[in-house]
Amino acid sequence: MDAFHRLEATIRDRRTADPATSYVASLFAKGRPKIAQKLGEEAVETVIAAMAQPDKLVSEAADLMFHLCVLLADAGLDLDDVRAELDRREGLSGHAEKAARTKGA
Numbered sequence: 430m431d432a433f434h435r436l437e438a439t440i441r442d443r444r445t446a447d448p449a450t451s452y453v454a455s456l457f458a459k460g461r462p463k464i465a466q467k468l469g470e471e472a473v474e475t476v477i478a479a480m481a482q483p484d485k486l487v488s489e490a491a492d493l494m495f496h497l498c499v500l501l502a503d504a505g506l507d508l509d510d511v512r513a514e515l516d517r518r519e520g521l522s523g524h525a526e527k528a529a530r531t532k533g534a
């Protein structure tokens with residue numbers, strides 16, 4: 430099991446934990462708008478690190494991925510769903526992938 434699978438298992442486990450002692454539980458308790466807001470903040474912090482503080486990029490990227498995993502879990506999804514979508518796109522050029530997505534929309 431890799432670090433992401435372990436993290437996702439922990440996130441599922443913390444869903445019903447006490448929000449006073451678990452940050453993950455506190456996010457679930459606040460609901461999807463708050464989780465999405467945190468993800469957006471972490472994305473901005475990742476961009477800032479990339480542009481101005483590259484030594485912090487890995488740490489900010491980890492925060493970003495953690496909050497993405499929480500958002501996916503709140504929606505009943507996980508990174509395996511994202512992996513499956515990336516597998517589907519493999520071999521398509523970016524332009525072909527966009528065209529297929531637009532056609533399907």
Ligand SMILES: N=c1c2ncn([C@@H]3O[C@H](COP(=O)(O)OP(=O)(O)OP(=O)(O)O)[C@@H](O)[C@H]3O)c2ncn1[C@@H]1O[C@H](COP(=O)(O)O)[C@@H](O)[C@H]1O
Binds near residue numbers: 443467495
């Ligand atoms: N990977 C993480 C992780 N990455 C970041 N964070 C938290 O994400 C928050 C982001 O920092 P901010 O300063 O932006 O947020 P904040 O001011 O604390 O929170 P807000 O009041 O803004 O919501 C911090 O509180 C970090 O501790 C994480 N919290 C938990 N995990 C994992 O989740 C597991 C379970 O955590 P608990 O639910 O707390 O037991 C841990 O063992 C870790 O493996």
